[in-house]
Amino acid sequence: DVARAAARDGRHPGMVALLGSGETAAAGGRLFESLAQGLPRPLRVVILETPAGFELNSARVAGRVADYLRVRLANYGADVIQAPALRRDGPRSTGDPLITEPLLHASMIFAGPGSPTYAVRHLADSLAWQRVLARHALGAALAFASAATIAIGRFALPVYEIFKAGHDPFWSDGLDLLGPSGLSLAIVPHWNNNDGGAELDTSRCFMGRERFAALAAGLPAGTAIVGLDEHTGLVIDLAAGQAGVMGPGCVTVLRGGSEHSFAEGATFGLD
Numbered sequence: 001d002v003a004r005a006a007a008r009d010g011r012h013p014g015m016v017a018l019l020g021s022g023e024t025a026a027a028g029g030r031l032f033e034s035l036a037q038g039l040p041r042p043l044r045v046v047i048l049e050t051p052a053g054f055e056l057n058s059a060r061v062a063g064r065v066a067d068y069l070r071v072r073l074a075n076y077g078a079d080v081i082q083a084p085a086l087r088r089d090g091p092r093s094t095g096d097p098l099i100t101e102p103l104l105h106a107s108m109i110f111a112g113p114g115s116p117t118y119a120v121r122h123l124a125d126s127l128a129w130q131r132v133l134a135r136h137a138l139g140a141a142l143a144f145a146s147a148a149t150i151a152i153g154r155f156a157l158p159v160y161e162i163f164k165a166g167h168d169p170f171w172s173d174g175l176d177l178l179g180p181s182g183l184s185l186a187i188v189p190h191w192n193n194n195d196g197g198a199e200l201d202t203s204r205c206f207m208g209r210e211r212f213a214a215l216a217a218g219l220p221a222g223t224a225i226v227g228l229d230e231h232t233g234l235v236i237d238l239a240a241g242q243a244g245v246m247g248p249g250c251v252t253v254l255r256g257g258s259e260h261s262f263a264e265g266a267t268f269g270l271d
Contacts (some may be wrong), residue, residue: 002114003192003225004032007092008050008217011137011138011139012139012142012238013041013064013136013181013239013241014135014136014138014139014141014142014236014237015035015038015109015141015163015176015235015236016027016106016141016142016143016177016235016236016238017032017034017035017141017142017144017233017234017235017236018144018145018146018149018187018189018226018228018233018234018235018236019031019033019143019144019145019146019147019149019228019230019232019233020145020146020149020190020191020228020229020230020232020233020247021146021189021190021230021231021233021248022145022231022247023065023068023110023112023113023145023146023175023267024064024065024068025231026231027231027232027233027246027247027248028145028189028231028233029068029227029248030233030246031143031233031235031247032069032072032073032108032110032143033072033073033095034235034246035108035141035235036073036076036078036108036114037109037142037180038101038153039059039108039140040078040107041071041077041265042107043076043077043078043079043082043083043107043108043262044078044079044102044105044107044108045066045069045073045076045079045080045081045106045107045109045110046081046083046102046106046108046109046110047062047063047065047066047069047080047082047110047111047112048060048062048080048083048085048103048109048111048128048132048232049061049082049084049085049086049111049116049171050085050086050087050094050111050114050119050123050128051066051111051112051113051114051115051116051118051119051147051148051151052112052113052114052115052147053085053086053087053092053114053122054086054114054118054171055116056113058084058086058114058160059082059084059129060194061113061114062082062084062112062173063082063113064111065110066081066082068079069110072123073082074262076263080142081102083099083100083102083128083258084099085099085100085122085126085128086122086124087122088121088122091122094122094123094126094127094128094129095126095128096129097160098125099128100128100131103128103131103132103135103176104135106135106138106140106176107139107140107141107145108141108142108143109132109135109136109140109141109142110142110144110145110146111141111143111144111145111151112144112145112147112148113145113146113147113148113168113242114115114147115147115159115160116147116148116150116156116157116158116159116172116174116180117149117151117156117158117160117161117172119175120151120156120172120173120174120175123151123175124173124269126148126193128138129175133224142177145189146157146190146196147189147190147226148191149187150173150174150187150188150205151175152174152175152176152177152178152187153174153175153176153177153178153185153187153226154173154174154176154178154179154184154186154223155171155174155185155186155219155223156171156172156173156174156175156186156245157171157172157174157188157205157207157215158171158172158192159206159207160206162207163206163230169207169211169214169218170215170218170248171215171218174186178236178238181238181270182270183224184220184222184223184224185223185224185225186219186223186224186226186228187225187226187227187228188204188205188210188212188225188226188228189204189205189228189230189254190203190204190205190206190228191203191227191228191229191230191250192230192249192250193205193206193222193230204227212230212247213259215252221256222256223255224253224254224255225252225253225254225255226229226250226251226252227251227252227253227254228251229247229248229249229250229251229252230249231247231248231249232245232246232247232248232249232250232251232264233245233246233247234251236270241266241268241269241271242244242268242269243262243265243268243270244265244266244267245264245265245266245267246263246264247264248264249259250262250263251266253268
């Protein structure tokens with residue numbers, strides 16, 4: 001309903017920024033500033049804690065990003081606060097109107113590290129996610145890094161379940177943020193990760209090339225895979241129908257058997 005009303009009023013949805021990693025590094029800073037430049041003042045930034053809600057120090061995980069943005073966006077007069085919506089139930093619920101109230105006034109919303117499947121489980125159909133969608137429809141920018149980038153796709157990669165718990169490779173349902181815009185995506189950060197060194201292929205978000213190839217083959221036709229190199233971002237302008245790349249790495253798009261890589265400064269159409 002909010003999206004339809006916004007369209008009637010001539011409003012466009014806000015930018016959507018995806019970051020492979022490095023939200024508190026130079027790459028993240030550049031991406032946040034690029035979003036801030038197009039937003040009205042006062043700049044209100046909300047850090048959504050949900051993806052790391054299962055961690056005992058989730059407040060600090062989000063707090064590090066909040067501290068960084070207060071400094072990096074100081075020239076924009078940024079008011080940065082955290083929304084401690086940790087899980088679907090309990091005292092800090094994603095359904096709590098007071099806990100999620102800051103989202104109603106946000107001009108930029110960020111979610112980042114944690115567990116993709118946990119984020120989906122506790123945000124799907126929640127009041128928190130409905131408020132994120134409403135603010136985005138009214139022009140707020142959305143920024144996601146690491147686990148949260150995975151969670152917002154049509155299909156979400158269960159990284160912990162496969163890489164840590166040994167489950168057979170599979171895809172989970174995601175939050176499908178961009179589905180209503182006609183984009184069926186599986187978003188994969190840490191695309192060029194090399195933490196495993198010469199002994200272990202940890203690229204493709206720790207899946208490795210061989211295992212990821214099998215995963216990719218299991219996606220429905222028409223699904224595009226968006227691979228984000230570390231410290232590299234993709235800024236999506238839905239109103240203009242295009243996306244642009246920022247950072248030292250590449251963004252890789254795989255669809256229908258074809259693969260295209262886009263480096264810093266490249267733009268391409270969402271079609």
